[in-house]
Amino acid sequence: MAAAIVVDCVTAWLGTGVVVGVAFLFVGIDRIDAAARGCYAFRPLLLPGLVLLWPFVAVRWFMLARRVS
Numbered sequence: 001m002a003a004a005i006v007v008d009c010v011t012a013w014l015g016t017g018v019v020v021g022v023a024f025l026f027v028g029i030d031r032i033d034a035a036a037r038g039c040y041a042f043r044p045l046l047l048p049g050l051v052l053l054w055p056f057v058a059v060r061w062f063m064l065a066r067r068v069s
Contacts, residue, residue, distance in 0.1 A: 014051060020058050021050030028061045 025043045029036045036043075050057055 013054075017051035017054040018047075020054040021047050024050055024057055024061060028065075032061065032064055 025046065029043070029046075
């Protein structure tokens with residue numbers, strides 16, 4: 001029972017991380033970092049880190065988007 005809960009939590013974390021990571025790579029990275037515009041070769045390399053650290057990325061993205069607007 002406990003193992004199933006852990007597996008479900010990890011699956012939810014990684015699924016949410018993939019969604020946030022892909023959205024950030026397609027939409028957010030150009031707005032956050034001007035040097036990333038046009039550099040498409042390195043973006044797939046960022047995805048594993050984005051998947052694991054998605055809460056930090058989402059909060060930072062949200063805070064910077066609010067400040068720019």
